[in-house]
Every structure is written in structure tokens, then in C-alpha cells.
Amino acid sequence: MMLLKILFRNAFHNKLRSSLTILGIAVAILAFGLLRTVISSWYSGVEAASTTRLVTRNAISIIFPLPIAYQEKIRQIAGVKTVSYGNWFGGVYIEEKNFFPNFCVDPKTYFQLYPEFVLDLLQQKAFLADRKGFVAGRKLADRFSWKIGDTVTLKGTIYLGNWDFVLRGIYHGRDETIDETQFFFHWNYLNEVIKKRSPNWADKVGFYMIGISRPDIAPDVALAIDNAFKNSLAETLTETEKAFNQGFIAMSGAIVTAIQMVSFVVIFIIMAVVANTMAMTTRERTGDYSIIKTLGFGAKDITILIFGESLVITATGCIIGVILTFPAAKAFGHSLANYFPVFLVSAETIYYDIAAAFLIAVLAAIIPTRHAIRIRIAAGLRRIG
Amino acid sequence: MTDQKSTIVEIRNVYKSYHRQSLIVPVLYDITFDIVEGEFLALMGPSGSGKTTLLNLIAGIDKIDKGTIRVGDVDITTLSETELAHWRANHVGFIFQFYNLIPVLKAIENVELPLHLTSLSKKERHLHAEMALTMVGLAHRMDHYPGEMSGGEQQRVAIARAIVTDPTILVADEPTGDLDRVSAEEILSMIERLNAEMGKTIIMVTHDPRAAQRAKILRHLDKGYLNDDASQNPL
Ligand SMILES: Nc1ncnc2c1ncn2[C@@H]1O[C@H](COP(=O)(O)OP(=O)(O)O)[C@@H](O)[C@H]1O
Numbered sequence: 227m228m229l230l231k232i233l234f235r236n237a238f239h240n241k242l243r244s245s246l247t248i249l250g251i252a253v254a255i256l257a258f259g260l261l262r263t264v265i266s267s268w269y270s271g272v273e274a275a276s277t278t279r280l281v282t283r284n285a286i287s288i289i290f291p292l293p294i295a296y297q298e299k300i301r302q303i304a305g306v307k308t309v310s311y312g313n314w315f316g317g318v319y320i321e322e323k324n325f326f327p328n329f330c331v332d333p334k335t336y337f338q339l340y341p342e343f344v345l346d347l348l349q350q351k352a353f354l355a356d357r358k359g360f361v362a363g364r365k366l367a368d369r370f371s372w373k374i375g376d377t378v379t380l381k382g383t384i385y386l387g388n389w390d391f392v393l394r395g396i397y398h399g400r401d402e403t404i405d406e407t408q409f410f411f412h413w414n415y416l417n418e419v420i421k422k423r424s425p426n427w428a429d430k431v432g433f434y435m436i437g438i439s440r441p442d443i444a445p446d447v448a449l450a451i452d453n454a455f456k457n458s459l460a461e462t463l464t465e466t467e468k469a470f471n472q473g474f475i476a477m478s479g480a481i482v483t484a485i486q487m488v489s490f491v492v493i494f495i496i497m498a499v500v501a502n503t504m505a506m507t508t509r510e511r512t513g514d515y516s517i518i519k520t521l522g523f524g525a526k527d528i529t530i531l532i533f534g535e536s537l538v539i540t541a542t543g544c545i546i547g548v549i550l551t552f553p554a555a556k557a558f559g560h561s562l563a564n565y566f567p568v569f570l571v572s573a574e575t576i577y578y579d580i581a582a583a584f585l586i587a588v589l590a591a592i593i594p595t596r597h598a599i600r601i602r603i604a605a606g607l608r609r610i611g
Numbered sequence: 612m613t614d615q616k617s618t619i620v621e622i623r624n625v626y627k628s629y630h631r632q633s634l635i636v637p638v639l640y641d642i643t644f645d646i647v648e649g650e651f652l653a654l655m656g657p658s659g660s661g662k663t664t665l666l667n668l669i670a671g672i673d674k675i676d677k678g679t680i681r682v683g684d685v686d687i688t689t690l691s692e693t694e695l696a697h698w699r700a701n702h703v704g705f706i707f708q709f710y711n712l713i714p715v716l717k718a719i720e721n722v723e724l725p726l727h728l729t730s731l732s733k734k735e736r737h738l739h740a741e742m743a744l745t746m747v748g749l750a751h752r753m754d755h756y757p758g759e760m761s762g763g764e765q766q767r768v769a770i771a772r773a774i775v776t777d778p779t780i781l782v783a784d785e786p787t788g789d790l791d792r793v794s795a796e797e798i799l800s801m802i803e804r805l806n807a808e809m810g811k812t813i814i815m816v817t818h819d820p821r822a823a824q825r826a827k828i829l830r831h832l833d834k835g836y837l838n839d840d841a842s843q844n845p846l
């Protein structure tokens with residue numbers, strides 16, 4: 227149709243202005259997409275959480291431990307399938323900047339409870355058999371070029387001293403959303419050393435991970451566990467893994483909020499830029515629109531012309547921005563692998579991009595359209611002379 | 612001239628003023644006259660006398676304050692904005708001083724544009740537009756954009772666009788005002804031919820006596836008043 231022809235050609239008529247506007251939109255969409263990806267990778271732990279796992283911790287705070295003796299009691303509660311446990315170790319490899327998460331866990335139950343960490347059976351056996359053995363994620367092992375059988379020394383920050391471990395297994399994620407940068411070793415190894423150093427601190431775990439049979443019984447099981455330890459020395463707080471992980475993010479919530487706000491500010495700025503471009507181009511075309519109206523076309527046609535032009539420009543910028551987001555996220559994720567073990571552009575982020583672009587296009591077109599429709603033909607034609 | 616011809620435009624006691632901030636600026640006072648079918652009328656007068664305003668009123672792109680304008684059998688002063696747009700599409704061909712072609716459309720597409728408001732098929736639209744361009748001698752420039760054509764050529768495309776819908780009246784506002792002498796003569800001859808050979812009713816605003824010479828009837832506007840009775844063109 228002729229109107230489409232006009233609006234497409236209008237969109238690219240002023241080449242410099244269109245290119246700059248499209249470039250601006252592409253960069254804004256790119257920045258928006260990356261910021262959204264930062265946020266979603268922040269939440270990736272929450273998203274990856276299983277609905278059939280609970281986490282039990284000390285009711286006072288995560289920094290206080292629970293007795294290992296609770297394991298048996300928890301196991302007897304109806305609905306509980308597996309009970310595993312672990313401690314945050316907080317070891318440093320050579321220097322601080324090499325940060326990766328490291329835990330001591332119960333080697334017998336841990337990989338059973340976390341099927342998303344895929345570890346081959348032979349390596350699982352080797353890990354179980356070696357008191358000083360550890361398992362690392364594939365990305366982590368790659369990062370430091372660790373091979374099976376290598377000895378790796380961590381410097382304890384909570385449990386002081388140098389701790390030697392032998393790499394017995396390398397797990398990989400079930401899919402690409404799974405963190406492959408973690409480090410697991412035997413809870414027993416840590417506990418034996420603590421027993422010698424300060425017996426009061428021995429036989430304690432940081433948290434229990436509990437596998438349940440069905441997601442819908444989670445609230446009941448959690449309540450049953452917490453009730454079982456009511457009025458004991460260490461009361462418990464049990465929540466779903468998702469809620470537990472969310473608790474960690476809540477601590478850094480202010481940063482997430484700030485990033486979120488910046489991402490919206492980016493969209494807001496580009497909206498102003500596109501609105502300005504549209505105002506300029508439509509002002510220049512006041513005469514064209516008046517002629518089109520003179521010939522008998524109506525408000526609907528003018529609306530199609532201006533909204534269409536705005537959409538064409540914005541969609542072009544959006545497509546370029548989205549295409550650029552993937553390689554950019556890859557590079558970005560690569561250099562920030564320590565902080566964001568999972569840095570993937572989600573489908574949701576792309577939908578956000580498209581929604582943002584659509585919003586920009588529509589808001590930028592409203593005022594120019596109103597103006598072009600309202601201006602009387604005779605007045606619009608006089609502008610030409 | 613025979614007086615047998617029917618009246619095609621009937622203007623009765625038309626007043627028009629503009630509002631400039633709080634000020635009311637009267638532009639036309641009590642204008643009354645008729646235009647008969649097949650007439651070639653030149654509306655003359657000094658700059659600012661209200662010629663464009665009057666032409667716009669007759670062509671249905673501006674609203675009067677008082678009076679009536681009847682074109683054919685329609686009182687256009689009673690039409691709504693939408694009805695008026697529809698009426699213009701069917702009954703009026705426009706020629707402007709600055710051609711007013713759509714710069715992003717080729718010559719043929721500019722001529723086809725008004726046909727998109729008709730029920731013609733794509734093929735018919737193209738055929739009609741091609742015929743109109745042939746009539747103004749520009750069939751060979753069909754695929755050129757306005758920016759690639761001279762002023763005279765652009766005005767010929769505009770004429771093709773004005774006649775392609777076979778309108779009841781043709782209005783032309785200073786059609787030669789932006790052209791050199793030679794092109795202006797060309798355009799005027801073309802308009803003259805539309806009147807003489809095709810019987811088109813033409814209302815042309817101009818303050819150029821050379822252009823007015825071509826018309827059959829002259830009328831003068833001065834400071835918003837219709838100055839005199841219609842005079843037969845002395846030439
Ligand atoms: N939209 C408008 N608002 C206010 N005054 C106007 C407007 N259009 C025309 N005028 C005034 O009306 C008068 C007649 O204008 P116009 O019809 O264009 O004259 P002409 O075509 O004879 O030069 C002028 O004084 C002009 O300034």
C-alpha cells in the first residue's frame with residue numbers, strides 16, 4: 227500500500243539523522259539487554275532452585291551453625307527423602323581475586339540431592355574414597371587448568387591455615403543455566419581438624435539440604451522440621467531452596483534495584499531522543515501531511531504514517547541492538563565469569579527489549595501525530611511558502 | 612459566451628476572519644458570485660487581499676464564518692470534516708505554487724496517490740496515472756523523484772495529480788509563482804488546454820497579469836472585498 231511505501235521511505239529519507247537515531251536505539255537496547263541480563267544472572271540461583279528441596283538453617287542467623295545430630299531427626303520426618311548438609315568454607319585460592327564458592331558437604335548424599343551437577347560414577351566413587359578429595363565445576367577446573375589428581379591448596383579465612391585437597395571429580399551442569407564454578411570437599415575432613423583444634427566447634431553444620439518427595443508438601447515438611455527443634459538450643463528455620471537463595475539476593479537488593487533503575491533510565495533517555503527525532507521529522511513534513519489531508523486522506527492515515535515511521539526506526543534499532551546483545555553478553559560474561567557464573571541472555575530479556583522498543587515507538591509518535599492531525603490544512607499549507 | 616451553462620459554484624455572502632491570539636482579523640467580506648461550468652476564472656488582487664483564503668474555502672480546505680458555498684449540488688459549508696475530506700477527494704483537483712509533491716514518491720506514485728481513495732484496482736490506478744502523466748508530457752519521467760525534476764516538470768506532475776481523479780473543479784493557487792518565464796508559459800498553456808479541450812472548470816488565483824491574460828473571466832479582490840463585477844478578459 228502507498229502509505230506503507232511513504233512511511234518506509236520517510237523513515238530512511240534523512241540518512242544521517244535516521245542512522246544516528248537507529249544507532250542510539252541499538253546502543254540503548256544493547257545496554258538495556260545487558261543490564262537485564264546482569265539482573266537475571268543475579269537471580270539465576272533462584273531460578274535454578276528446585277521445588278523439591280528445602281534448606282534448614284539456624285533460626286537466629288545463617289552464620290550460626292546447627293548440630294550434626296539433627297540429621298537423624300530430620301530424616302525421620304514424614305515426606306523427607308534425603309538429608310544432606312554442608313558448611314560454607316570461605317577458602318581462598320592463592321589470592322583473593324581468584325574467588326569461587328567453596329563448601330564442605332556430605333559426599334554420600336550431596337550429588338544425589340543435586341542431580342543438576344552431573345558427575346560420572348567412577349569419579350563419584352573416587353571422591354567418596356578420598357577423605358581429602360574434592361569436586362570442582364568444569365568452568366572452575368578449566369579456569370585454573372586443574373587435572374584429576376592435582377593437589378590444590380586453599381587458604382582458610384574462617385578456618386585458618388592451608389588446606390590441601392586432591393581433585394577427584396569434575397562435574398558439569400545439566401544445562402547451561404547451571405553454575406559450573408563451585409568447589410566441594412568432605413565435611414568430615416574439616417570436622418576432624420576442628421575436633422582437634424577446638425572441640426566446641428566440632429560436629430556442626432552450616433545448613434541442611436533436604437530432599438522431599440513432592441513440591442506441594444514443602445510447607446508442611448518445613449513446619450514439621452522447625453517444630454521438631456522448637457525450644458531446643460538451636461532452633462531452626464526451614465524454607466524452600468528458592469526462598470533461601472532469595473534471602474542472599476535480598477542482601478544485595480539495593481544494587482539490583484540500582485541496576486534496574488539505570489536500565490529504565492536508559493530507555494527513558496532514548497525515548498526522549500526518538501521523540502525529538504520524530505518531532506523534528508514530522509514538523510518538516512507538515513506540508514506533506516497537509517497535502518495528504520487535502521487529497522482527502524484522514525486522521526487514520528496520518529496516524530499510520532507517523533506511528534509507522536516511528537515503529538520502523540525503532541524496530542530497526544531494536545533488531546540491531548538485540549543481535550549485538552548476544553556477542554556482547556558473551557564477552558561480558560567471559561570477563562565477569564567470577565561474579566556471574568551464569569550469564570545468559572534469556573528469552574525474557576529479549577521480550578523486554580521488544581516491549582521497550584515498542585513503548586519508545588508509540589510514546590515518541592503520540593505528540594507529533596496529534597499535532598499533525600490537529601493542524602488545519604490551510605495553516606499547514608502556508609508553512610510551505 | 613453563452614449564458615445557458617449551469618452554475619457549478621455558488622458563493623453567497625461569505626465572511627471569513629482569522630483569530631490571531633485574541634485579535635480577530637477579518638479577511639473576506641460579504642463575497643457573492645457564481646462560477647459556471649467550464650469557466651476559466653482568474654482571481655486577482657494584491658498580496659494579502661484574501662485570494663488564497665477564498666480559494667481554500669471554495670476547495671473545502673477551510674471553514675467559513677458566515678454564508679454558503681455550493682459546489683455542484685452540495686452545500687459544502689454544512690459538511691463535517693470527514694465528509695469534506697471525502698468530497699474533496701471526489702470533486703477537487705489542487706495545483707499549488709510550490710507543487711507540493713510528496714518527495715519520497717516517484718512521479719507516477721504521486722499521481723497515483725489520490726486514486727488510493729477510489730475503488731480502482733492497482734492496475735487501473737497505474738493506467739490512469741500513466742495516462743495523466745502522458746497528457747502533461749512526462750510519461751518518460753514516470754520513475755523520477757520530484758527532487759530529480761525541474762520546477763516546471765514538478766508542476767506538470769502536480770497537474771497530472773490534480774486531473775487524474777477527473778474532479779468537478781480545478782483550483783490553482785499561483786501555479787506559476789515559483790517558475791521562470793518559459794516554464795510558466797508552458798504551465799499556463801497546459802491549464803488553458805485543460806479548460807478549452809476538456810471543459811474543466813478552473814479557478815486560478817494569481818497576481819501575475821501575464822497569467823491572468825489566459826483566463827476567460829477576471830475577478831478582483833481588494834482588502835477582502837470583491838472589487839467589481841466579473842469582467843470578460845479583454846484579450
Ligand atoms: N492562518 C491565518 N491566521 C491569521 N491570519 C491569516 C491566516 N491566513 C491568512 N491570514 C491573513 O489573511 C489575509 C489574507 O491572506 P491570503 O488569503 O493568503 O492572501 P493572498 O493569497 O491574497 O495573498 C492576510 O492578511 C493574511 O495575513
Ligand SMILES: [Mg+2]
Nearest residue numbers: 662663664784
Ligand atoms: Mg496567496
